[in-house]
Amino acid sequence: MSVQNTVVPRSGNWRKGEERTAWLLATPAILLLGSFLIVPFLMAVYFSFTDQRLVPNPNLETQFIGFRNYQRMLDDDTLKHALLNNFTFVIVVVPIQTGLALALALLVNQKLRAMNLFRTIYFTPVVTIMAVVAVIWYFLYNPGSGLINSFLQSITFGLFKPVDWLGDKNLALPSIMVLSIWQGVGFQMLIFLAGLQEIPDSLYEAADIDGASRWQQFRNVTIPGLRNTILFVVISTTILAFRLFDQIWVMTKGAPEDSTATMVLHIVQQGFSQQKVGYASAISVFFFLLVLTISILQRVFIKEERHV
Numbered sequence: 001m002s003v004q005n006t007v008v009p010r011s012g013n014w015r016k017g018e019e020r021t022a023w024l025l026a027t028p029a030i031l032l033l034g035s036f037l038i039v040p041f042l043m044a045v046y047f048s049f050t051d052q053r054l055v056p057n058p059n060l061e062t063q064f065i066g067f068r069n070y071q072r073m074l075d076d077d078t079l080k081h082a083l084l085n086n087f088t089f090v091i092v093v094v095p096i097q098t099g100l101a102l103a104l105a106l107l108v109n110q111k112l113r114a115m116n117l118f119r120t121i122y123f124t125p126v127v128t129i130m131a132v133v134a135v136i137w138y139f140l141y142n143p144g145s146g147l148i149n150s151f152l153q154s155i156t157f158g159l160f161k162p163v164d165w166l167g168d169k170n171l172a173l174p175s176i177m178v179l180s181i182w183q184g185v186g187f188q189m190l191i192f193l194a195g196l197q198e199i200p201d202s203l204y205e206a207a208d209i210d211g212a213s214r215w216q217q218f219r220n221v222t223i224p225g226l227r228n229t230i231l232f233v234v235i236s237t238t239i240l241a242f243r244l245f246d247q248i249w250v251m252t253k254g255a256p257e258d259s260t261a262t263m264v265l266h267i268v269q270q271g272f273s274q275q276k277v278g279y280a281s282a283i284s285v286f287f288f289l290l291v292l293t294i295s296i297l298q299r300v301f302i303k304e305e306r307h308v
Contacts, residue, residue: 041288048282054275062278069282079283081258082266085173089180089262090241097181098233101188102226106218108189109196119193123186130183134250137179141165141251166252169259176247176260184240188233195229196222235295242291263287 048069052062073079108119125133140147143164152160165175199222207217223230245264248254254261254269263283271280 044281044284047278048285050278052278054272054277069279070286072279073282073286078258078261079266082261082263085261086242086244086263088173089177089244090238093177093180093241094234094237097185097188097237100181101185101233102192104185104189105192105196109193122189125183126186130246131250133179133183134247138251141175143167167256169256172252172256172260176251179247180244188237191233192226192229195226199225231299235298238298239291239295
């Protein structure tokens with residue numbers, strides 16, 4: 001005698017109670033997002049149309065000045081340098097870091113001994129505070145007693161001359177790029193590793209049976225299986241690259257000659273050092289819209305590539 005399970009339809013009141021419970025559980029997160037993201041952004045939009053200062057002058061009231069802050073951005077040479085540096089950083093770091101992370105993920109995805117140890121080693125820089133990493137690399141780049149100069153001198157038998165990595169305007173930004181790639185590649189590696197483990201082994205077994213080479217398996221099995229992962233990694237890495245600030249603040253503060261200036265650094269300097277909150281808010285709004293537009297274009301472009 002078989003017993004059949006009967007499905008009891010859920011009443012409308014039960015579903016309404018479930019929705020209320022869901023909203024109740026989500027309320028703390030919504031309040032935090034509103035308090036620390038949405039409200040500050042709306043305040044920045046408002047301040048961008050004023051001459052608001054960090055410390056208001058009781059004898060000089062804040063005035064509405066329209067688009068004057070946005071017009072001022074057109075004549076800001078430091079802002080132009082910062083924007084160019086941000087784009088240079090993104091164009092160089094995002095593809096290199098993404099490619100290197102994928103290579104490391106493929107390497108540590110092997111079923112060999114001590115792989116967990118290597119995963120931990122590669123991921124350790126990610127959990128280290130960026131300020132600490134920047135200080136360590138600052139000493140590594142020291143032109144007099146830095147380990148990097150000493151190592152290069154040793155392997156070239158003294159032919160290499162010490163270089164001021166952070167004091168040379170042509171080398172400062174590339175030096176920070178190297179630091180950033182080293183520090184952040186472990187995060188993308190972990191994401192790629194999770195994506196690789198979601199690809200069924202049966203696909204690789206079928207490819208082996210068909211006589212596909214390792215490269216053909218990578219191109220026709222691995223890459224298609226990682227499309228969503230690649231999309232996430234590229235967009236998140238781009239956003240993180242545009243947010244470049246900590247290592248710049250610790251190591252160079254935009255020097256020499258604005259060669260390492262970034263948008264976030266310029267916003268901080270204008271808003272806190274110069275106390276021009278209105279102008280810093282205008283840059284922040286522009287910067288937000290710029291990063292949002294680039295992220296949307298990346299998503300649309302990668303989706304179109306999938307259908308080709």
